[in-house]
Amino acid sequence: MNTLAASEDRRFLMEFWDRGVRLAKAGTGDLPGAARATALWQGGAQLRELKAGCPFVEYCPVAEAHERGEAVEATWAIYRTASARHVDHDLIEAAYAEPRLRALFPFHSHRTLHFSRCTGFPYTHDLPVIDPRPDGTYRVVWWHDRSPDGPIIREADTPHDAVALIIAYLPDRVGPAVVGTANDLDSLTADSP
Known part of the structure; x- marks a missing residue:
């Protein structure tokens, strides 16, 4: 997982990786939300669980295919x-x-x-x-x-x-x-x- 802080505004840019594939991405100004997304991902959450807990997370059907x-x-x-x-x-x-x-x-x-x-x-x-x-x-x-x-x-x-x-x-x-x-x-x- 990668998290970067945007240079122009308060925004956290996140990438959720697994086995060489970027499965999801997110951008949020909500620090507690970014922390929650990090905790979910590092705790082994699936993409749907991650999205349910953090609606700002985005992924596509191919990511779910990778996950399956x-x-x-x-x-x-x-x-x-x-x-x-x-x-x-x-x-x-x-x-x-x-x-x-x-x-x-x-x-x-x-x-x-x-x-x-x-x-x-x-x-x-x-x-x-x-x-x-x-x-x-x-x-x-x-x-x-x-x-x-x-x-x-x-x-x-x-x-x-x-x-x-x-x-x-x-x-x-x-x-x-x-x-x-x-x-x-x-x-x-x-x-x-």
Whole structure:
């Protein structure tokens, strides 16, 4: 949880985080209210309980999906119905049709479609990325250095071909995305025999 004091007026700006995801935010000039929100959150309150006790708290349905452990499904649903220009719907549908990718957490960055083995930030960056090109083709690249300009695996003419390349280069150990961050996942991997 983060709380900051506004610089121009008496206002407390709050962010409620869990496992790498900002689930809710708030702004209030009410110090006792801010303290109550802090106590509720640190005491393990769910989002609805937090909102009931502190009406100034705001969150969206995706936050509730994260809280229920359904972030992967909710995020895919958002991308599949998004009207944003940067979302390549043919690519989203091609990736969603593949069960191994549908089990991963999808996210966009500068038009590129990424897949993470976890649902919180920082995301994993050890899987290939699909980069739609202005000419209508697709470039599949490694994202090891958190850059879409990583080493090119291959180029593809269609979204289905790009997805096939991703599948061909997915490591065997890749399973459904887990709740948490890449750091949490690294800890789990280090602790396992």
